[in-house]
Amino acid sequence: MEAISDDILDRxxxxxxxxxxxxxxxxxxxNISSFLQIIKMDISNINTHPMNSSDLxxxxxxxxxxxxxxxxxxxxxxxxxDKNQNRKPQNLNLIINKIVCLLSNQMIKRKCNIEVQDDLxxxxxxxxxxxRIFKNLIENAIKYAVCNELIIKISYKDKLNDNIIxxxxxxxxxxxxxxxxxxxxxxxxxxxxxxxxxFGLPIVRELITKNNGSITFLEGNSGCAYEISLLAL
Numbered sequence: 001m002e003a004i005s006d007d008i009l010d011r012x013x014x015x016x017x018x019x020x021x022x023x024x025x026x027x028x029x030x031n032i033s034s035f036l037q038i039i040k041m042d043i044s045n046i047n048t049h050p051m052n053s054s055d056l057x058x059x060x061x062x063x064x065x066x067x068x069x070x071x072x073x074x075x076x077x078x079x080x081x082d083k084n085q086n087r088k089p090q091n092l093n094l095i096i097n098k099i100v101c102l103l104s105n106q107m108i109k110r111k112c113n114i115e116v117q118d119d120l121x122x123x124x125x126x127x128x129x130x131x132r133i134f135k136n137l138i139e140n141a142i143k144y145a146v147c148n149e150l151i152i153k154i155s156y157k158d159k160l161n162d163n164i165i166x167x168x169x170x171x172x173x174x175x176x177x178x179x180x181x182x183x184x185x186x187x188x189x190x191x192x193x194x195x196x197x198x199f200g201l202p203i204v205r206e207l208i209t210k211n212n213g214s215i216t217f218l219e220g221n222s223g224c225a226y227e228i229s230l231l232a233l
Contacts, residue, residue: 025073028066031102035063038059039056069102069131072131090126092123096154110145113150120156123233129211130230132207136201136203137168141224144173146172146173150170152168163212164229165227167228168225168228170225173223174223186201186202187217
């Protein structure tokens, strides 16, 4: 009976995993399709409305970046069942660059600039989980920003035992007391919070915990700020 229960649990975990990653894979696929459609239209109208080379290169590079993201997803699915896999060192700077390319249109609309400290420490985490963690945090900041120019900063703060502490902060919105309460509830309590402030945070919390890390909300800031602890190389 116990074996059957374990089997059912494993199936549910796998279904949940595939559902989430299917959802996340759709965005880079849509972007690749859009970039190729733009390039196709430019080639079709080359005599009337030619695109300059820098714009063309921009769309090609973004399509290539999306393919790289899909390759990361593919590798994560391949390695998912290997619970004892050796984690390869992950370069967070490269992962953030991929996210910036993927979200470039949203960032332009919201006048968003992401400032990432050079040479962040290597992390012993899943590459695709890191991608999803920071993509959700950045999208959250963009979605709810009320400032004229959004600035997101990602930097190294400290090292504690085998973990490094990263600081994620933005100037997007002065948070109300109620919003802060909602964020804390999402991060620190076992609840199915679906309020505005929790947008993306349950996923972030789940993925950070899965990678033996933690996330802490920092109060007293002009915007929204988190300390993120993750396993270092």
